[in-house]
Amino acid sequence: MNRFEYIRPASVAEAAAEVVRPGSALLAAGTNLLDLMKADVMRPTRLIDITHLPDLDQIETMSDGSVRIGAMVRNADLAFDDGFAATFPAVAEALLSGASPQLRNAATVGGNLLQRTRCRYFYDTASACNKREPGAGCDAIGGENRGHAILGWSEHCIATHPSDFCVALAAFGATVEIESANDWRCVPLTDFHRLPGDNPARESVLEPGELIVAVRLPAEAAAFAGHARYLKVRERTSYAFALVSAAAGLDLADDGTIRAARIALGGVAPKPWRAQAAEAALVGGRPSPELFAEAGAIALADARPSGDNAFKIELGRRVVARVLTHAAAGTPETMPALPASPFAPVTGGPAHV
Numbered sequence: 001m002n003r004f005e006y007i008r009p010a011s012v013a014e015a016a017a018e019v020v021r022p023g024s025a026l027l028a029a030g031t032n033l034l035d036l037m038k039a040d041v042m043r044p045t046r047l048i049d050i051t052h053l054p055d056l057d058q059i060e061t062m063s064d065g066s067v068r069i070g071a072m073v074r075n076a077d078l079a080f081d082d083g084f085a086a087t088f089p090a091v092a093e094a095l096l097s098g099a100s101p102q103l104r105n106a107a108t109v110g111g112n113l114l115q116r117t118r119c120r121y122f123y124d125t126a127s128a129c130n131k132r133e134p135g136a137g138c139d140a141i142g143g144e145n146r147g148h149a150i151l152g153w154s155e156h157c158i159a160t161h162p163s164d165f166c167v168a169l170a171a172f173g174a175t176v177e178i179e180s181a182n183d184w185r186c187v188p189l190t191d192f193h194r195l196p197g198d199n200p201a202r203e204s205v206l207e208p209g210e211l212i213v214a215v216r217l218p219a220e221a222a223a224f225a226g227h228a229r230y231l232k233v234r235e236r237t238s239y240a241f242a243l244v245s246a247a248a249g250l251d252l253a254d255d256g257t258i259r260a261a262r263i264a265l266g267g268v269a270p271k272p273w274r275a276q277a278a279e280a281a282l283v284g285g286r287p288s289p290e291l292f293a294e295a296g297a298i299a300l301a302d303a304r305p306s307g308d309n310a311f312k313i314e315l316g317r318r319v320v321a322r323v324l325t326h327a328a329a330g331t332p333e334t335m336p337a338l339p340a341s342p343f344a345p346v347t348g349g350p351a352h353v
Contacts, residue, residue, distance in 0.1 A: 001037050008049045012056075012211060016181040018048045020209035026050055028072060029106040031099075032115045040125055041116075041132060056110075056213060059084060065219025068177075071110030071212045075165065076101065078109065088217055089331045090228035090247045094168035097232045100239050110212040112165045113176065113192065114204065117270075118241050119159035120144065130156045131200040138200075145307035147243060150300075150316070152269035157200035158306040161193060161271050162241050168230055170272035171247040171264035172221035177214040178206065189215070193271035200270075224249030224262060228331055231323040232266075233315065242267035244316045246323040250287070258282045263299060263324070268316055275299035278320065287328035289321070296320035 009015040019026055023045035027033060036042040050056070056072035059081055067087065069078060078084055079095035099107065121127040121139045128137035140148055140158050148158040166189065174189040193204055206212075228249040234240035245266035251259045261282040263275040278299035285291045296317035303313045 001040075002043045002045070004044055005046045006049065007046060008052065010053075012053055012179050012213060013181045015048055015050050015053060016179065016209045016211055018046070019211070021046060024048055026114075026211065028108045028111045029074075031103050031107045032111065036116060036123075039123055041123055050211070062216075065222070067217045069109050069215045069217070071108060071214055073109045074105060075099075075107045075109070075112065076104040079104065087222045087225055088168075088172065088228070089225060090230045090249060090327075091165070091168040091172065091217070093230040094164040094232075094245075094247060097230060097245075098164040109165075109215055112163055113189075113212060113215070115162055116203075117159040118162045119148070122159060131159060131196070131203070134199065134201045141307065143307075146309045146311075147241075147267075148306050148309055149269050150303040150305055150309060150312050151265075151273055152195045152271065153306050154196045154198065154200075156198055157196035157270065159196075159200070159270055160267055161269065163272065164230070164232060164242065164245060164266060166193075166272045167245055167264050167266035168247040169215065169217070170274050171262045172224065172228075172249060173218050173262075174221075175216045175218075176212055177216060178210050179213045180207070180210045186216070190272070190274045196270050203270075221249075221262075223251045223260065226331055227252060227327045227329075228262075229323050229326040231319055231326060233319055244268055244312055244319045246316075246319045248320070248323040248327045250282070250324070250327050252287075252328075256286055258285055258287065261295075261324075263295065263320060265299065265316060265320070268300075268303070268312060275320070277301070282324075287324070289325070292321040292324040292328075293317070295324060 007018050025044035027047045027049045056070040058070045060068045075095050079092045085092035122129050122132050127139040130138050149160050169189045175186050176192045178185050230247045232242045232245040247264050249262040253259050261279040263278050265273040278295040281298050299320045300313050300316045
């Protein structure tokens, strides 16, 4: 790990003024950043510690009914907030599906949005990686790539975004509040992460000097609380990143027809992947295996393998159908003992187990 200067700003404006300087990186929990520094993937010369900035660790219900989550709110605190978990259960389930309890106790909302891919070629500094070193090439193409993207990839990068949390946020219409020294703006979560195109190193819409200050979930997302789930399929049951994951919510009318639906996928693209065409296909129908299989097929209609990962297309279709089946059955009162595991029963131990 290289030597670096440590800066502790007193305000968001001061942090924005510092991070725009060359060689700077923001430090929150550091659960991803420190790993990258130890592996020499990132070599910042200035760390801007934002852990003590005021008013970034609050969960607030706003006057319009939306819920605003400060960028420094810890993942575990958000997942175990009773009001939040009751209103947005699939988001809480997604949070509990990521990493270990120790990491969830440290990791932050803003850091989760900005975590880097876990592509092994990105982490191996001896390999060519356009995301790590623009113009170097992509050794994942033609390499060990069974876990790589089947949607949204380009000839310059086939890496996937690793977050569970962001998948659920994308499904339920979250927005990201961004602040700089002189400006503030809000962008949909689905637009926050960029596809690789010919510049994989540019991973988000953040401009130099901008910080994430909060994430907001709209009031209308609460309509799905009674029928919302997150499902994650992984190589091993515990503490692994998703091969394919999906968040889904259904708003059912009194006669059982679907008034509205929400679907997003993870592990399949360089960003959380909202499946709006599949959502539209569900509206007006009644929950059934046939309808949910159709939604899965629509959600993966544009998928194409980027190597040895063609199996993820069929897996993605089935994950969408399965998560919709779970959602139609109703949100469980008690979180499964292994959140989002296909091996867990619908009713399991308390969420903290």
